[in-house]
Amino acid sequence: MLQYRAEVTAAVTLTTGGGLRAEGLRVDVPHADVTTAEIEAILVRSLGLRDVERVELTAVRVFGEKPPVAGEPGPPRTTFVELSHVIQAGMTTYPDLPALVISAHLTWEDSRSRYAEGTSFSMERIEMVGQTGTxxxxxxxxxxxxxxxxxxxxxxxxxxxxxxxxxxxxxxxxxxxxxxxxxxxxxxxxxxxxxxxxxxxxxxxxxxxxxxxxxxxxxxxxxxxxxxxxxxxxxxxxxxxxxxxxxxxxxxxxxxxxxxxxxxxxxxxxxxxxxxxxxxxxxxxxxxxxxxxxxxxxxxxxxxxxxxxxxxxx
CATH class of the missing domain: 3.50.30.50 (Putative cyclase)
Known part of the structure; x- marks a missing residue:
């Protein structure tokens, strides 16, 4: 029998003004067809949170796996935490440095004549100083x-x-x-x-x-x-x-x-x-x-x- 889990990216807002964010967070769920509302409730309960105002799930993956055999250690489990700022056109990271520029080198439309019917690609060019983003x-x-x-x-x-x-x-x-x-x-x-x-x-x-x-x-x-x-x-x-x-x-x-x-x-x-x-x-x-x-x-x-x-x- 499979054991079902949900892996989520979540943002929890508390009524106290605080909150938390997590990527790759995994919780046990009862079945493969679990709803988003059920996952949110399970998440709050499993974390022991109080004063929760809102839970936002931006990515959800439900999967099944065989439970570990008694006496055998399970695989190590980790979550990934993003520590970088998003890089986007027009941004400057350090005062007085030039803004980042993203432009098209090849558009999907222009590429259609180079490939078979129904096949197209895009290529972008980026101009920036090394001191951009994180x-x-x-x-x-x-x-x-x-x-x-x-x-x-x-x-x-x-x-x-x-x-x-x-x-x-x-x-x-x-x-x-x-x-x-x-x-x-x-x-x-x-x-x-x-x-x-x-x-x-x-x-x-x-x-x-x-x-x-x-x-x-x-x-x-x-x-x-x-x-x-x-x-x-x-x-x-x-x-x-x-x-x-x-x-x-x-x-x-x-x-x-x-x-x-x-x-x-x-x-x-x-x-x-x-x-x-x-x-x-x-x-x-x-x-x-x-x-x-x-x-x-x-x-x-x-x-x-x-x-x-x-x-x-x-």
Whole structure:
């Protein structure tokens, strides 16, 4: 007998003003013909949520699988969490940089004369600077002759254990050594969660932005961090008060530690336990390029055998 599950992309809004988002979330369902309303009710119940105002399911996949044999461990289960901003025509990511342009190189209509009847294709052209969307900085971004995109080893970009540094609220901008001192970061992607991504696409995104101090960056180098990311406009202080200095970039990229800027959704990750990936194309003689940044978060099975959605934001 098959056991049925639903895999969903969901957004839950709470009456308290909070909420949560999840991709690849799986819940047990009673049969293959389960309705959307039934899945929503099961989702709320299985997560133990209260004060739910609305549940939106944007993707649903119902499937059946054989239940595991008693005494045998089941396959590991993870959910994927999107950490990248959407890239679209006309957008600018960093102040005063040119906007991205997407145009048609070949339209479906123009291609019809080149292929068999009923067959057509489109090809698009994109014009942009490397600092577009959520992107990765390599040493070449800061240092002439530094490692470029093609030279970055995958071990520094993919499937890294992540440690999330909470630095939301409090009215301060600088992330300092005090925030990092208690953490074990060797071999980890250190992701700085400031909450500043809520201003994405507005003038406020470039104003009073949180940043990492040079001393804190030096501590991450000393302790062997593999990668550093932030959900802000720049890892360094980019205000006029900085006088153009970029100590965090200088220290980290000198140590071949890549930087990911303009992350989003870090509130959906646990402090530890996620695996982080942000890999760009292998482009020579270029130091910065957009990435599809994401994390894999493990599910945890409670001892009472009810289904868990893995880590949820508090």
């Amino acid at each position: 992107y990765l900085d390599t040493p070449r971004h800061r240092y002439e002759g530094g490692t470029d995109l093609a030279g970055m080893p995958l071990e520094r970009l993919a499937d890294l254990p992540a440690v999330v540094v909470r630095a939301v609220g409090g009215g301060r901008r600088a992330i300092t050594t005090d925030d990092l001192e208690p953490l074990t970061v060797a071999g980890h992607a250190v992701l700085l969660h400031t909450g500043h991504d809520r201003h994405w696409g507005t003038p406020a995104y470039a104003q009073d932005a949180p940043y990492l101090t040079g001393e804190a960056a030096a501590l991450l180098v000393e302790r062997g961090a593999a990668l550093v990311g932030i959900d802000s406009v720049n890892l360094d202080d980019s205000s006029a008060a900085s006088a153009g200095e970029r100590p965090a970039h200088t220290v980290l990229l000198a140590a071949n530690i890549p930087i990911v800027e303009h992350l989003t959704g870090l509130e959906n990750l646990p402090p530890r336990g996620a695996r982080f990936t942000a890999a760009p194309p292998r482009v020579t003689a270029m130091g910065t390029f957009p990435v599809r940044a994401y994390a894999q978060v493990p599910f945890h099975e409670p001892h009472d055998h009810t289904r868990s959605a893995g880590w949820l934001p508090q």
